[in-house]
Amino acid sequence: MTADSWTPTDEPTKAPAVGDLSTGFRCVLDTDLARLPTVIADGGSVGRHWLAAASITGLGHQHHARTGQDSYAFTERGTSLVAAVTDGLGERPKTSQLGATAAARMLCDELGDVVSPRLWWWHRQQVVAAIGRASERLEDAVERFRPDLAPRDVATTAAFCVLSSVGDRSDAVVGRIGDCGAFTITNGVWSSVFQRDEGPTNIVRACLPSPAPTRGVELKRVRLDGSAVVVLTTDELANDIFSSPSIRDWLADRWQQPATTFHMIETLRYRRQGSHDDRTALVVWPFVHQAATAAVG
């Protein structure tokens, strides 16, 4: 083995490669202590639901020794599962992951206290108020723990969902701040909860924290029929889902059944031309806990 001939050992992947792909991507680790791990993943039951998620640092960040800036969180609160994905803004490559990580948890915490999907229309203003409180908490945390940073240094977009854990089927409350994605897959057919953003992809309409955090909030109640699966994503993955039939088919096939941690990681290993940003997906299979537990032994 010569110094310029070796390549690191890797696992083979069945994930697709789509488009005219460049070679020569490097993998250089960011050594900043504020970095996030290159991969974070989970798969398991939460109450009566099955949840699987993965967040993978994008090729672009790895090539340039930058940390990933996506995060996710989830919690079970009362009769509800609350989950969020967040995407720190790239204009602050050393710090926005701090905001993304904290915001995902704060959103879940605040939303868990106010949302009951069965009472959705009575609680809409409370949902919006909870997002406002999460924004304030994020700003307060910055002021307290990192007074050297400005709120903009930790800015992040987010998408979240709340599902009931009672009964057999229910609606989900789904929301977002900024350009994260929220989808359902029913029998292999994709549906976007929110309208696809128009215009340039790198212009962010709304984020947390913000002086007016509730201004850019989008909220919807989603009916979960039959085998519907809920998918939250950060923007790069959402763009791939919208723009690539190959990637849509791949993901829908991979998420037909509740997924394990390692299945999620493999699923996000696809290559697609121009898709270099971090990828995060959080998938919920509602009311499948018992069947999924049996499937993984």
Add this chain to the structure above:
Amino acid sequence: MSDFEQTEAYPVFPVFLLVDTSGSMDGAPITAVNEELPKIRDVVKDDPTVGEIARVGVMSFGPSAMTELPLSDIQFADIPRLNANGSSTDFGAGFELARSQIESEIRALGRGTRFHRPVIFFLSDGHHNVSAEWRPKHRKLLDENWKFRPEIVAFGFGDANENEIRAVATTHAFFAKDRDPASAVREILQTIISSIRVTSRSLRGGVAGGLEVPVDSDKFTELPVQTVD
């Protein structure tokens, strides 16, 4: 209509150079432009994150404006050679052409193609000297309701008017300190190449969508940008 594309549509970062090719650029300055332009290809080749996403177009303006290179994957494009001639400089003609070319060339990439906010690198060694006002065409180019609205980074050198350079830019305006026009052109083009490289790595978020222009303060004076009325 479904938000989901039925054919593959890849994201692009559209970069346009809008270069003054009036008579004052004749000789060493335009030679320097022609020597530096091919180096954009090097950055695209060297950095896979840039190569998969950046698309470059070149327009020129003097008495009139013309497209020198349509928006292209520069790895596979013939780099144009620019010629300088004519006694007048019409900024408005450049902005008018930019407005039509940006929209038509991004649309030509195909329905559903996602694009990052376009960037125009504007480069001039002179000042607008025809009777027609340039500002209305500049305003139209920057119409906030137009989804293809670009950011403009403006570079002036030689006899350029600092106030005009400031007014042209949306985010960054610079004046080259080097009095030798050929050297100034080289420094500007090298800065543009660096900006394409750095911006392609971090296209996300912020007012200007992650646009970064890494200038050497020994070589450029940063001019405060004027707000468009």
